[in-house]
């Protein structure tokens with residue numbers, strides 16, 4: 014081993030290596046340093062490893078099913094509001110904007126963002142709470158952990174092995190969402206996805222709640238974050254009202270939060286004199302809201318928790334969904350022959366409750382209701 018020779022990996026195309034070397038900062042994750050895949054694969058002619066990961070995730074059944082999974086509001090609320098899939102698209106869009114500005118690895122960012130909510134069961138956190146309770150003796154259920162189970166075990170793309178055989182950086186990045194890493198802070202690409210997730214749900218949950226009439230624009234304009242965004246909008250465009258004001262404020266909120274994240278990250282990067290990914294690991298978290306914006310964001314989140322996530326209508330639909338999921342869980346545990354053969358076989362390896370949990374977690378909201386009607390009759394009324 015000659016210490017002075019640059020590290021080269023046979024698994025990454027030269028074009029990708031050159032492009033990243035020319036554009037990415039030294040403390041970004043460069044594809045050439047990938048730890049590779051569990052099952053080694055020949056190099057791709059022109060795609061980098063994280064582009065390959067992205068394509069595998071996009072083509073997975075779990076990813077397509079996000080289109081009929083709840084973000085906050087189930088389908089019975091109409092079809093304006095976000096689903097888990099459109100939420101994910103917004104996260105990708107914000108995360109890539111941040112990554113490009115900070116000259117990070119956008120391919121890795123995109124793949125990480127696509128995976129981040131892949132493990133959500135039907136009915137979002139309401140469904141997660143039921144599965145966690147039903148599986149309490151088996152180690153519980155956590156959507157972040159389940160995303161890894163999907164890409165590592167449940168999805169199939171090659172008859173020789175389970176899972177999608179993704180790059181180790183995707184697996185490690187997702188793992189930091191539920192387990193602190195002994196290696197320190199996650200790479201900036203992971204931090205950017207986390208920050209983008211928060212920008213996305215803080216703004217779109219308020220937008221959805223407005224559209225559904227759960228809160229009013231006046232309610233939101235009492236919050237310092239919305240007040241200031243409206244003031245900024247007012248400086249450019251006077252006399253906006255109603256939906257035009259709402260749209261303009263939402264756009265402003267997104268741009269303001271993204272700009273704040275970039276400014277804060279740049280400032281910290283300069284102060285801490287970063288040069289390598291290892292430096293990022295030993296630094297404080299870098300992609301976080303600045304001191305002025307952070308408490309305003311917190312106040313909005315508190316408002317959303319009280320007025321939206323715990324709104325009577327949301328709780329009612331949540332209770333119904335939970336009761337349906339609980340009954341289906343009990344039914345499949347009593348009569349595993351009602352599940353597809355793959356999940357019956359899996360039960361022999363991982364135990365029946367976990368296999369029932371995997372089956373239910375993979376369902377869309379509407380498929381849960383369809384199965385309930387087919388197997389147990391009328392849906393419970395509120």
Ligand code: MG
Nearest residue numbers: 100129130210
């Ligand atoms: Mg999310």
